[in-house]
Amino acid sequence: MLQWARRRKNVLPASVGSLGILLSYLLLGHSLPAFIFIILATIFFVYMEVVTQWSFRAPTRRKPEIEDSNWERMALNINGLTLVHYLQRGRKDAPLAWVIHGWTSGSMRMLQRAESFLERGWNVLLVDLPDHGGSGGLAKWSAEETTTHLIAGMNEFQRANPNLCEHGVWYYGHSMGSFIGLRLSHRRTELSIADKFQGWIFESPMTGYTEIHEETCNILRIPRILRPWVLAKTIRHFNAINGPQRNIKALADADVPAWGMTSEPTLLVQAEPDERLGPTHHQRLVLAMREPPYDGLLQAHYLSDLRHSGSHDSQSRKAVVDEWLEEQISQASSV
DSSP states (O other): OHHHHHTSTTHHHHHHHHHHHHHHHHHTTTOHHHHHHHHHHHHHHHHHHHHHHHTTOOOSSOOOOOOOTTSEEEEEEETTEEEEEEEEOOOTTSOEEEEEOOTTOOGGGGHHHHHHHHTTTOEEEEEOOTTSTTSOOOSSOOHHHHHHHHHHHHHHHHHHOGGGGTTOEEEEEETHHHHHHHHHHHTGGGSTTGGGEEEEEEESOOOBSHHHHHHHHHHTTOOGGGHHHHHHHHHHHHHHHHOSTTOOSSGGGGBTTTSOOOSSOEEEEEESSOTTTOSHHHHHHHHHTTSTTTTTSEEEEEETTOOSSSOSSOHHHHHHHHHHHHHHHHHHHHO
16 A cells, blocks of 8 residues: 555655544544644654655656657557657668657757757657656656656557667667666666667766755755655655666665666767756766776767757757767778
8 A cells, every 4th residue: 555655646745644634633632742743743744755755756847849740740658658759760771869858858859969860861769758748747757667668668669660770779868868868778678679779879967866866855955864764765665666676775776887887889978067967977977987898888078068958959069979970880880
């Protein structure tokens, strides 16, 4: 019953509040100290449930869907969730670029980023994440559950369009899209295209949840003494949503390298400075990929004119991506 409640929005705060009100009503007129204790305990436990639930919040506003006849809109039903994909077909013998936007963004913000692939005649697949664009919403938003739906969506797409995935798959993720990409790489055995990955592009990536959890605690002004308790509750909620096969035990399990690493050539295009995530996230990836067996896979570029947010159109970023793609294609051709 508790696991069921943890998977659903507002159930635990409402249940705890209702139980506290009932107990205080029963004690009213019988024992003033017990009545006061129940009231205070109810306020405290409702507070704990509310701040824990905040870690699984979805964006309050959505970017609009892509309305362009060049993009074929596909609304896939994935385990009861509508996941909107946008496809622009290229050459039949070309690779597929799988392009994923960041938090509070949408596929429309990835159109300029997709140009590097479209200009080469590639097939390009954009996806609106849950609670973004035209896709349906999750009861409680998590990158893990989102990854689960993306995997099911890609497997369904590959079944319907087998030829589009035959010549390799390249992944482009921005911010949260990079975090999800790292998890996809970790869980690639669940993908029908597992053997098709050829390269990864991460732009200003999120690479761990440790800093996001700390940021959430700071926003909510949670007292330091309560933060370990909030973290333990957050992990229990995460495991109720995503377990048991993907349980985590500590925050480090949601950070690179444990969260996921790539095994193919990887490009880091980093806003410098990163006004949203700061240096910790990209530095964590760079350090992790200096270690075997990942050493030599990462090429990093730091762009002073790039911003984490709002740079959906950037010629300097496009130049870096274009040059890296040409380098990878050239190396593959010479093998």
